[in-house]
Amino acid sequence: MCGEKCSGKKQRFNAAKYLCSESEVDISSIRSVQREISVRLQPIATALGKAEKAIQNLQEGFSELALMVQTLQATSYDGNFIWKIPEVQHRRHEAKIGKTISLYSAPFYTSRQGYKTCLSLYMNGIGSGENTHLSFFVTIMQGEYDALLQWPFKHTVTLTLLDQDRVMNISQTFQPAPTYSSFQRPRNEMNIASGSPMFALQSILNNSSYVVFKITPI
Numbered sequence: 001m002c003g004e005k006c007s008g009k010k011q012r013f014n015a016a017k018y019l020c021s022e023s024e025v026d027i028s029s030i031r032s033v034q035r036e037i038s039v040r041l042q043p044i045a046t047a048l049g050k051a052e053k054a055i056q057n058l059q060e061g062f063s064e065l066a067l068m069v070q071t072l073q074a075t076s077y078d079g080n081f082i083w084k085i086p087e088v089q090h091r092r093h094e095a096k097i098g099k100t101i102s103l104y105s106a107p108f109y110t111s112r113q114g115y116k117t118c119l120s121l122y123m124n125g126i127g128s129g130e131n132t133h134l135s136f137f138v139t140i141m142q143g144e145y146d147a148l149l150q151w152p153f154k155h156t157v158t159l160t161l162l163d164q165d166r167v168m169n170i171s172q173t174f175q176p177a178p179t180y181s182s183f184q185r186p187r188n189e190m191n192i193a194s195g196s197p198m199f200a201l202q203s204i205l206n207n208s209s210y211v212v213f214k215i216t217p218i
Helices: 002-073 088-096 202-206
Strands: 116-122 133-141 157-161 170-174 194-201
Touching: 088 202, 133 157, 133 202, 157 194, 170 194, 194 202
Parallel strands: none
Antiparallel strands: 116 133, 133 194, 157 170
């Protein structure tokens, strides 16, 4: 009797051991499959990450190209230049995080054979206006007719942020100082910019009179 009972216990013990062993094999197999799936999915995840980055770069490139085309179309030859800047809030954010600190307009001229100039705008300010103001400047550039022009540059300069409700433009006017290098004949591509580092408070960009806010339909 003892032999039979002992034998039965041994069989049950062996059966339990077998089941436990089978369970371990199943868990090990599952983990192996998980690892294999993870390995196979990794290239896909990497490719998706690269695709998202490429799309982001294309969107940013398109935005910059749109600005370039727009500014080139606006080039003038009479000393008056209207600079329309799209996506103001996006460009303001780019300036705050240090990605695109300054924006430059297309060149424009005081006349057909006149001085070549361009504008620059720092959305997050620069110098004394950093983090608080818009900084707005004009720059004298090398032009085709510099040898025929009078130097230093002596034209009165007026920088204006247009109120699109036609109530109150923000303007600053200055007379170039003849001794400043900014207004001498350029020896390089462009002179040092001259203008106002504290042209207007950045809060003006939240004012719909100066910035047109487009509402996207739902």
